[in-house]
Amino acid sequence: MIAALRSEYRKIVTTRTWWVLLLAMLAYMSFLAATFAFAMTQGGAMGGPGTQGLGHSPTSAISVYTIAVAFGYVFPVIVGALSVTGEFRHQTITPTLLAEPRRTTLVGAKLLAAVPVGVLYGVLGTAAGVGVGAGVLALTDHATYLDDPEVLVAVGRSVLALAVWAVVGVGLGLAMPNQVAVIVVVLAFTQFVEPILRFALAFVADGALAGVGAYLPGAAGEAITGSSFYSQMGAGELLAWWQGLLVLVGYALVFAALGRVTTLRRDIT
Amino acid sequence: MTTAPTGPPGTTPADEGVVQVQGLTKHFGAVAAVQDLSFTVRPGRVTGFLGPNGAGKTTTLRMLLGLVRPTSGTATVSGRAYGDLARPMSTVGAALEAASFHPGRSALDHLRTYAPSIGAPDSRCAEVLALVGLEGAARRRVGGFSLGMRQRLALATTLLGDPKVLLLDEPANGLDPEGIVWLRGLLRHLASQGRTVLVSSHMLSEVQQTVDDVIIIARGRLVHASPIAELASLAVPTVTVASPDEAGLDALVAANGWERTAEAGAPGTSVVTLRGTSAAAVGSAAFAAGLELHELASRSVGLEDVFLHLVQEPGTPGPTTTGGAP
Numbered sequence A: 001m002i003a004a005l006r007s008e009y010r011k012i013v014t015t016r017t018w019w020v021l022l023l024a025m026l027a028y029m030s031f032l033a034a035t036f037a038f039a040m041t042q043g044g045a046m047g048g049p050g051t052q053g054l055g056h057s058p059t060s061a062i063s064v065y066t067i068a069v070a071f072g073y074v075f076p077v078i079v080g081a082l083s084v085t086g087e088f089r090h091q092t093i094t095p096t097l098l099a100e101p102r103r104t105t106l107v108g109a110k111l112l113a114a115v116p117v118g119v120l121y122g123v124l125g126t127a128a129g130v131g132v133g134a135g136v137l138a139l140t141d142h143a144t145y146l147d148d149p150e151v152l153v154a155v156g157r158s159v160l161a162l163a164v165w166a167v168v169g170v171g172l173g174l175a176m177p178n179q180v181a182v183i184v185v186v187l188a189f190t191q192f193v194e195p196i197l198r199f200a201l202a203f204v205a206d207g208a209l210a211g212v213g214a215y216l217p218g219a220a221g222e223a224i225t226g227s228s229f230y231s232q233m234g235a236g237e238l239l240a241w242w243q244g245l246l247v248l249v250g251y252a253l254v255f256a257a258l259g260r261v262t263t264l265r266r267d268i269t
Numbered sequence B: 001m002t003t004a005p006t007g008p009p010g011t012t013p014a015d016e017g018v019v020q021v022q023g024l025t026k027h028f029g030a031v032a033a034v035q036d037l038s039f040t041v042r043p044g045r046v047t048g049f050l051g052p053n054g055a056g057k058t059t060t061l062r063m064l065l066g067l068v069r070p071t072s073g074t075a076t077v078s079g080r081a082y083g084d085l086a087r088p089m090s091t092v093g094a095a096l097e098a099a100s101f102h103p104g105r106s107a108l109d110h111l112r113t114y115a116p117s118i119g120a121p122d123s124r125c126a127e128v129l130a131l132v133g134l135e136g137a138a139r140r141r142v143g144g145f146s147l148g149m150r151q152r153l154a155l156a157t158t159l160l161g162d163p164k165v166l167l168l169d170e171p172a173n174g175l176d177p178e179g180i181v182w183l184r185g186l187l188r189h190l191a192s193q194g195r196t197v198l199v200s201s202h203m204l205s206e207v208q209q210t211v212d213d214v215i216i217i218a219r220g221r222l223v224h225a226s227p228i229a230e231l232a233s234l235a236v237p238t239v240t241v242a243s244p245d246e247a248g249l250d251a252l253v254a255a256n257g258w259e260r261t262a263e264a265g266a267p268g269t270s271v272v273t274l275r276g277t278s279a280a281a282v283g284s285a286a287f288a289a290g291l292e293l294h295e296l297a298s299r300s301v302g303l304e305d306v307f308l309h310l311v312q313e314p315g316t317p318g319p320t321t322t323g324g325a326p
């Protein structure tokens, strides 16, 4: 298993994908953190009707610093997914299964190999949010709240959430080995379907389904840091951080198991 | 139970390095890719695995490697299914057709990604690259490699684990003549070290000078398995006769019951090729019949013709000397 893990890790870091996507993530997160930190200094100018606003508070600071968990998790997801779909796209799944014919071991190795990569995305993606966000706050003479333990814990958990997202990506890739399909589904779901669902679930049936939205993967991810633009804007409550973590890991494992009994049961020709 | 020809008796199990296929069958939906195929490949020899396009060579190799699940039957290496081997790639090195590489990885990185799973030290990667003559391209991206370079890299991958058994699917594809000579030498060398070498091809001539044994399949079924020398004995010589007396020649052939395999002729001359007889027999019969002959020649059939005959649909004419048909 350790050997297979080392092989899988090397597969990820010997192509350009991982750093190209990482740079894209850092640029995007820096831009968002600057925008939202600036909005924060404007005292809730972002808020729409029914929102609690984006005032200058520790809660808002957390939202800015962990912005990667709300808007940037799609990057580790795609890196994780590509680590599987690339094998099918380039038919390297053949030598991969020759080197490691135990397919369940291979699934485990792929899931675990995504962790260090996810941590890297988590550390740097969060650092971009904190660095740029705190920079904007400091430059505009606002408190950064970086001495607040609650803020620091949230920042740490942001790294954790992003690392788990990379593992979810591997699960998705296993369940959906077609590279184009998985990218389209990931983008459509994370950027469009889930945000709408979360608002819809919060408002339909007099809020009877509001709790369900918290179990959607994006909401579970945000629960890990305990802060969310969506819930600040009224899109339902979040789970406790450890519940969010379990739900998100659950998604990864369910997708991976699904991939194990579908994709990896088929003949490799 | 016979013992494997190589390896000191008592130190290795009898089936060490032996590739055994038994009653192997694979259906892809309605397509019967492999049907009730059985054969044995022994260590210390180069075995050619031959058959025309679509015969089922790649499918058989993929079943041996645990990539395709057989509909029925078994395929083992050293007595075990591939997936049950402890360190599979240090027992079996396999290169399948359409060798698969990530185009963005360098040759060295390609090998380095598989080395840990195989249990090979990183230093082995540079070693096998040198072995296949790619040391100069180690840091180049595989995406820019020629077909022949990819074949060499695929071969390097199979050698990473220093395996006892090599299964190579059309390894000569894309190699230049010099590369083919080099490959022959390498395969012979590997077999001389006591390894089992199975190499597939759709052309006998490509491997004829390299292999000790042949396994020939067609339409998913075994049609012939023997040492290559025995294949040569299947070659039936033919006799070509030319005579200006067409009717006389026809009568002579019919009277002696010779099998005609080809006809040719110019105006005023009839030329036929006969099978299952000799120039001496034809000459003496013609002399006795008073038939005028303008040509009487005996030709041996090439192995390639024997091969083509074996893999043809049943009921088609036998191998003849008149190759080069359109």
Ligand SMILES: Nc1ncnc2c1ncn2[C@@H]1O[C@H](COP(=O)(O)OP(=O)(O)OP(=O)(O)O)[C@@H](O)[C@H]1O
Pocket: A269, B028, B031, B032, B033, B051, B052, B053, B054, B055, B056, B057, B058, B059, B060, B097, B202
């Ligand atoms: N995944 C698949 N689905 C359906 N049919 C398949 C599949 N793989 C192989 N076949 C069929 O099985 C038969 C044997 O194919 P195979 O690739 O094993 O032949 P081959 O001997 O390797 O031929 P070639 O010399 O062209 O490489 C062919 O009829 C092929 O179309």
Ligand SMILES: [Mg+2]
Pocket: B057, B058, B059, B097, B169
């Ligand atoms: Mg083939």
